[in-house]
Amino acid sequence: MKTMRAFLCAFPCAGICLWQTAAGAAPSVAVSQGEESDLSVLYDSADLIQGLIATELPGDQGWHPAVVNAEDKLPAFTDGAGILASGLTGLLNDFPGAGLPAKRIQYELRAPADIGEIRVFTGNNGRDGRVFHTYTVRFSTDGGQTFTEPIYVQSHPSGTLNNAQFNTWRVVLSQLSETAGPLAVQATHVEFDFYSVDNTGGQMRDPFDGPNPFTGIDDGLNAAFVSPLVWEIDVIAAVKPPALxxxxxxxxxxxxxxxxxxxxxxxxxxxxxxxxxxxxxxxxxxxxxxxxxxxxxxxxxxxxxxxxxx
Ligand SMILES: [Ca+2]
Ligand SMILES: [Ca+2]
Ligand SMILES: [Ca+2]
Known part of the structure; x- marks a missing residue:
């Protein structure tokens, strides 16, 4: 039987912070980082949102102005590939404002599905703070009329450094799952808010000034304003146990x-x-x-x- 720690798991060189407001839930996150060969799994080309183009929601802040190629925008999140030749794939806009997401997107699934895992890949050939990610995810089971409470995922603890002196990671993967079963049963829609992650010094920080409303914790750092490059989002179907x-x-x-x-x-x-x-x-x-x-x-x-x- 799998047993997994909920809420906060700390590792020697990396970590993950994760909270959910719903009582009794036990989401769990595993993070791997470094080169693509260091990741526990690579981009999925057959996940539930593969090839889907997200709807941008009110409050979405577009793209970093350096991003000009269409294939580096919404299609890049679900194309089953990592960074493209431009080197700017999935680069979100900087300076969204304290507490505000840089990108707000919704996927309508092709058919209702049980969701077992969410994988987010972020990275940067420049090996800086843009490799981190912070997002929230919510699920709808009623055609997008109502959504669950958001699950907050911050790939690394605030203060973690990634720059020429520390770590020099090129890519980060987080894998969000639920210890007691699927993340969502018969989900019809999935919504993501992606936040800024860095201060230009390669230092992970949360997107808030003062207490983080998802965690209740003030990380003591000003809100991040440098945004990640989101290389891929994979929404993995839950595997149903076989009937006996x-x-x-x-x-x-x-x-x-x-x-x-x-x-x-x-x-x-x-x-x-x-x-x-x-x-x-x-x-x-x-x-x-x-x-x-x-x-x-x-x-x-x-x-x-x-x-x-x-
Ligand atoms: Ca995919
Ligand atoms: Ca903060
Ligand atoms: Ca991609």
């Missing part, structure tokens, strides 16, 4: 599912009102024909329910 079916064969119950045989444990509980899921001990032998996996369990007196643990 059961057939009686003699004194055995044959459990089968479409999915892997490796890394799986069969669990049982005598009841569902106060379930006490335990791994079967010993575990049954699990075989696979390449598509369907099966496990034979000896039928015992009494009632038992079964499930798989991955």
């Amino acid at each position: 079916s059961a057939t009686r064969v003699g004194n055995n119950l044959v459990l089968s599912w479409v999915g892997p045989a490796q890394g799986v444990a069969v669990q049982s509980t005598p009841g569902l009102s106060l379930p006490d899921w335990q791994d079967l001990n010993p575990q049954p032998v699990i075989t696979s024909d390449g598509t369907t996996s099966t496990a034979q369990v000896v039928i015992e007196p009494g009632q038992r329910y079964f499930r798989l643990r991955f």
